[in-house]
Amino acid sequence: MLDFACGLGQDLRKLAYDGVNAKKLYGVDSSQGLIDAGSYLFQDRTTDLTFVTGNIWADDPLKNLPMGEKTFDIVHCSAFFHVFSFDQQIRIAKTLAGFLSENSNALIFGWTTGMMEAGEYGVGRNGEGRAYAHNVQSFQNLWEVVREQTQTTWHVEAVLQKAPEIFNRISNMEAWEVDVPERMFLHFSVRKG
Numbered sequence: 001m002l003d004f005a006c007g008l009g010q011d012l013r014k015l016a017y018d019g020v021n022a023k024k025l026y027g028v029d030s031s032q033g034l035i036d037a038g039s040y041l042f043q044d045r046t047t048d049l050t051f052v053t054g055n056i057w058a059d060d061p062l063k064n065l066p067m068g069e070k071t072f073d074i075v076h077c078s079a080f081f082h083v084f085s086f087d088q089q090i091r092i093a094k095t096l097a098g099f100l101s102e103n104s105n106a107l108i109f110g111w112t113t114g115m116m117e118a119g120e121y122g123v124g125r126n127g128e129g130r131a132y133a134h135n136v137q138s139f140q141n142l143w144e145v146v147r148e149q150t151q152t153t154w155h156v157e158a159v160l161q162k163a164p165e166i167f168n169r170i171s172n173m174e175a176w177e178v179d180v181p182e183r184m185f186l187h188f189s190v191r192k193g
Contacts, residue, residue: 002072002099003027004056005080008038012049022048026065026072030055056092062099071101075108082113085120086132086142093146093190097154106192114139114160114186134186136160143190153193160186 001020003012006027016022027049029035035051052064062070075096081089100106115121118138123129134142136158143154163183 001025001074001076002062003076004054004061004096004099005029005077006038006051007031007034007079008041009035009049009051010038010042011076011078013038013042013044013047016047016049023050025049027051028054028062028065056095061095070099072099073101073103073106075099075106076110077108078110078112080110080112082133083123083131085130089132089142090145090149093142094150097146097150097152097190097192100192104192107189109189111185111187112139113163114184116160116184134158136186139186139188155191155193156188157190158186158188160184 001012001015001024003009003026006012006029009027009029012022012025012027015025027035029051030053032053035053038051039045039047050066054061054064077096081092084092096108100108113133114135115133116135118133118135120130120132123131139158140156143156146152147154161184163185
């Protein structure tokens with residue numbers, strides 16, 4: 001399993017703790033600082049989990065993974081899509097799809113910030129950055145664009161849920177300022193068809 005944009009790696013660590021073979025769990029994040037902070041926080045620098053840096057915009061975002069580990073039956077990606085524009089999300093979705101194995105049940109799953117009414121919103125201290133938050137229909141539309149551009153088929157399931165109150169308080173902090181009216185989570189799974 002690949003956890004792309006793994007951050008501290010807490011999701012992979014939980015899977016390993018629950019009994020999943022840690023040698024089959026891989027985490028990729030653009031920030032070596034977050035990867036190191038996760039090792040420090042969880043005090044497990046000698047774990048069998050593999051964490052490496054990777055950049056979604058690179059020609060080979062997984063170049064730092066051990067040789068041969070370039071496709072996966074399961075790709076997890078959470079708290080990531082909503083930081084980018086819709087067009088950037090298309091490229092991200094196509095890249096994540098490229099990480100999947102030929103297994104007909106291969107799966108991408110995770111969550112992203114969502115809104116009842118999908119669309120762009122401002123991010124940053126002054127709202128000068130633009131990103132895109134989905135509802136169920138717009139997320140399905142995203143994968144329809146991927147289907148058209150790649151001649152592939154995808155089965156998309158998504159559920160929009162109100163975020164816990166703590167996330168609404170966090171989003172109002174100065175450093176996290178966004179103009180999203182009410183924070184919601186879009187939980188999704190995307191299977192090869």
